[in-house]
Amino acid sequence: xxxxxxxxxxxxAVMGIGTQAASGATLDDVKAKGFVQCGVNTGxxxxxxxxxxxxWSGFDVDYCKAIAAAIFADGSKVKYTPTSAKERFPxxxxxxxxxxxxxxxxxxxxxTALGFxxxxxxxxxxxxxxxxxxxxVKSALELSGAAVCVxxxxxxxxxxxxYFKSNNLQYNPVVFEKLEEVNAAYDAGRCDVYTTxxxxxxxxxxxLSKPDDHMxxxxxxxxxxxxxxxxxxxxxxxxxxxxxHYALIQAEDFGITQANVEEMKKSANPDVQRFLGVEAxxxxxxxxxxxxxxxxxxxxxxxxxxxxxxxxIGAGSPLKIERGLxxxxxxxxxQYAPPVR
Amino acid sequence: MAIxxxxxxxxxxxxxxxxxxxxxxxxxxxVITLVVLAAFVYWVADNTIENLKRANIAxxxxxxxxxxxxxVGQSLIAYTSDSTYQSALVVGLLNTLLVxxxxxFTATIIGFAVGIGRLSHNWLIAKLSLAYVEIFRNIPPLLVxxxxxxxxxAILPQPRESAALPLNMFLNNxxxxxxxxxxxxxxxxxxxxxxxxxxxSFLVARYARKKQEATGQRFPVLWTSLGLIIxxxxxxxxxxxxxxxxxxxxxxxxxxxxxxxxxxxxxxxxLALSFYTAAFIAEIVRAGxxxxxxxQTEAAHALGIRPGLxxxxxVVPQALRIIIPPLxxxxxNLTKNSSLAVAIGYADLVAVGGTxxxxxxxxxxxxxxxxxxxxSLSLATSLFMNWxxxxxxxxxx
Numbered sequence: 097x098x099x100x101x102x103x104x105x106x107x108x109a110v111m112g113i114g115t116q117a118a119s120g121a122t123l124d125d126v127k128a129k130g131f132v133q134c135g136v137n138t139g140x141x142x143x144x145x146x147x148x149x150x151x152w153s154g155f156d157v158d159y160c161k162a163i164a165a166a167i168f169a170d171g172s173k174v175k176y177t178p179t180s181a182k183e184r185f186p187x188x189x190x191x192x193x194x195x196x197x198x199x200x201x202x203x204x205x206x207x208t209a210l211g212f213x214x215x216x217x218x219x220x221x222x223x224x225x226x227x228x229x230x231x232x233v234k235s236a237l238e239l240s241g242a243a244v245c246v247x248x249x250x251x252x253x254x255x256x257x258x259y260f261k262s263n264n265l266q267y268n269p270v271v272f273e274k275l276e277e278v279n280a281a282y283d284a285g286r287c288d289v290y291t292t293x294x295x296x297x298x299x300x301x302x303x304l305s306k307p308d309d310h311m312x313x314x315x316x317x318x319x320x321x322x323x324x325x326x327x328x329x330x331x332x333x334x335x336x337x338x339x340x341h342y343a344l345i346q347a348e349d350f351g352i353t354q355a356n357v358e359e360m361k362k363s364a365n366p367d368v369q370r371f372l373g374v375e376a377x378x379x380x381x382x383x384x385x386x387x388x389x390x391x392x393x394x395x396x397x398x399x400x401x402x403x404x405x406x407x408x409i410g411a412g413s414p415l416k417i418e419r420g421l422x423x424x425x426x427x428x429x430x431q432y433a434p435p436v437r
Numbered sequence: 438m439a440i441x442x443x444x445x446x447x448x449x450x451x452x453x454x455x456x457x458x459x460x461x462x463x464x465x466x467x468v469i470t471l472v473v474l475a476a477f478v479y480w481v482a483d484n485t486i487e488n489l490k491r492a493n494i495a496x497x498x499x500x501x502x503x504x505x506x507x508x509v510g511q512s513l514i515a516y517t518s519d520s521t522y523q524s525a526l527v528v529g530l531l532n533t534l535l536v537x538x539x540x541x542f543t544a545t546i547i548g549f550a551v552g553i554g555r556l557s558h559n560w561l562i563a564k565l566s567l568a569y570v571e572i573f574r575n576i577p578p579l580l581v582x583x584x585x586x587x588x589x590x591a592i593l594p595q596p597r598e599s600a601a602l603p604l605n606m607f608l609n610n611x612x613x614x615x616x617x618x619x620x621x622x623x624x625x626x627x628x629x630x631x632x633x634x635x636x637x638s639f640l641v642a643r644y645a646r647k648k649q650e651a652t653g654q655r656f657p658v659l660w661t662s663l664g665l666i667i668x669x670x671x672x673x674x675x676x677x678x679x680x681x682x683x684x685x686x687x688x689x690x691x692x693x694x695x696x697x698x699x700x701x702x703x704x705x706x707x708l709a710l711s712f713y714t715a716a717f718i719a720e721i722v723r724a725g726x727x728x729x730x731x732x733q734t735e736a737a738h739a740l741g742i743r744p745g746l747x748x749x750x751x752v753v754p755q756a757l758r759i760i761i762p763p764l765x766x767x768x769x770n771l772t773k774n775s776s777l778a779v780a781i782g783y784a785d786l787v788a789v790g791g792t793x794x795x796x797x798x799x800x801x802x803x804x805x806x807x808x809x810x811x812x813s814l815s816l817a818t819s820l821f822m823n824w825x826x827x828x829x830x831x832x833x834x
Contacts, residue, residue: 182791182794185795185798186800189798205796209798210798231691241689241691242692248788248791248792248795249792249794249795249796253792254518257506257508258506261517267508268611269507270510270702271782271784271788271792273780273782273788277780277781277782281590281782285590329491
């Protein structure tokens with residue numbers, strides 16, 4: 097018993113004495129406080145990064161805005177909590193954040209033992225390696241003996257160990273807690289190799305002092321399905337976060353954009369009418385605990401999935417990442433939304 | 438408190454109502470405080486258990502037997518990604534201990550040198566020591582660590598342009614590589630000879646002290662001990678046919694391979710903690726020496742004892758009595774500050790524990806382990822220093 101009480105005492109510090117976490121209805125809490133508390137990366141260009149005046153932008157940040165838009169019809173009603181890879185899970189468990197949109201890989205362990213729920217994958221990623229061109233390395237299999245920079249508390253760290261072990265390669269891990277520290281160490285030449293999700297590598301290369309001196313190796317050694325995560329036990333909130341993603345996909349499928357959304361309301365297509373909540377007696381949003389305008393509000397705020405992708409990480413951004421697996425299912429990718437009906 | 442209960446009623450009656458009895462009031466307030474504290478603890482415990490249940494998180498320490506799955510850069514014991522979380526924690530603990538012990542050792546030496554330097558009659562030495570103390574004492578330790586880490590990384594050459602040092606050692610921004618001794622058959626005798634030499638040196642020192650007390654004659658302890666400790670193992674080594682060979686680092690594809698490496702993370706953390714804590718130790722040493730009355734020095738001088746010997750034999754032993762208690766706090770501080778290692782990627786207990794915490798989600802259990810370990814380390818250090826203090830205390834005859 098004494099051990100249990102000590103455990104609990106420590107827990108008070110860890111769990112932030114969170115009565116908030118004890119409350120089941122996250123949507124009611126969010127509505128009551130008037131904003132969505134969103135856990136994001138501490139600074140990963142293209143995904144979540146603050147500018148000089150403290151305004152956040154990026155792919156994950158747009159998901160936070162989309163959720164806020166669905167609830168409040170106002171994408172600015174978000175507060176951001178920058179979290180390191182290590183801090184993110186306790187932050188979600190304790191109720192410090194309502195949703196974690198922080199390029200987090202969906203794994204069975206996180207879905208079950210850690211007490212989270214994942215559903216939509218908003219970015220299909222895989223782990224890659226970046227090296228200096230001067231090393232003349234053409235494949236990850238030539239990396240035996242290298243010092244590898246990696247961020248702690250990531251699936252990346254585990255995949256790295258497994259990959260080198262299964263290929264009988266030696267390596268020396270150099271592990272940091274914060275992304276900025278990993279970047280600085282790699283840039284200073286502390287390690288030969290930088291490994292993380294390939295999208296992350298493209299983003300990080302831009303922040304190095306000489307981006308052109310570095311190349312990304314062709315191997316992808318893992319599946320990294322990234323997506324927003326919520327706590328288990330609140331199905332309504334889980335549904336909202338899930339359907340915000342599907343709404344973005346559906347909008348791209350219908351060709352609804354930030355610019356033409358008002359026009360599309362007058363569309364003759366009943367599917368589009370139903371999706372945008374203009375059908376007579378529509379309950380398309382109220383069943384979610386939102387208004388029927390929820391999809392319209394999302395699209396007005398951030399655009400459709402394609403626009404979000406292009407603006408932050410795709411062709412319209414410095415990262416220039418190809419859509420690849422993240423194209424719509426009808427265009428060679430695997431992004432797919434269940435019918436809105 | 439028992440006194441309050443046993444007081445005879447005759448005595449307390451004249452003062453009137455029981456409410457005005459200061460002893461009763463005292464007990465009342467203490468009971469209230471205890472109840473409030475207990476209620477708070479219960480509330481926290483209940484809330485935590487409830488939240489854990491709701492979040493579907495299993496608690497307990499069974500996860501420690503699971504496969505860790507991650508690698509650790511610096512390890513004093515055999516460790517791979519197949520080892521358990523438990524061994525990962527042990528690796529972290531040993532790394533913490535390593536940097537703490539090395540740091541304490543160096544900080545003490547630098548601290549004593551600077552502290553005595555501040556009292557020097559030599560203007561330059563005194564001012565340099567003053568500058569050292571003021572600079573390092575007034576910078577947060579984390580900044581000192583960053584300073585050393587970026588300094589070490591920025592100044593040291595890339596692996597392909599390693600700086601060659603004597604004795605086949607190499608220095609680059611991956612650390613200091615040095616030949617690793619490989620113990621062949623019969624090398625046990627050399628190790629035994631080394632241990633034997635140390636024991637013999639102790640005996641020589643005891644003999645010398647006895648002799649000096651009895652006859653006043655001094656015996657060259659230092660030179661005899663040095664000769665024993667270096668000579669005896671060396672002779673054994675040669676006599677048994679040089680069984681120890683060295684694995685010398687050579688240039689590999691990415692970095693030097695072979696040999697042993699002290700990583701830049703350890704180097705910078707060790708340097709930062711030593712230099713930072715030394716500034717405080719210097720002030721403690723200065724205070725201790727100042728605390729010895731000037732008459733002691735004057736008396737020693739009057740007896741014709743030279744200044745160096747006066748410091749060593751008269752001032753420092755008395756100053757130690759003042760120095761040791763605050764010195765203990767500095768040792769504790771250094772040990773605890775070693776947890777800042779996480780900022781530069783040194784695999785100490787907090788860094789490794791953090792990784793495990795993240796992968797298993799067992800935050801409460803890991804935090805408990807951290808608390809218990811640091812508490813034990815601190816208490817053990819305190820115990821040792823208290824014992825040392827008692828030994829150093831002035832023995833009155």
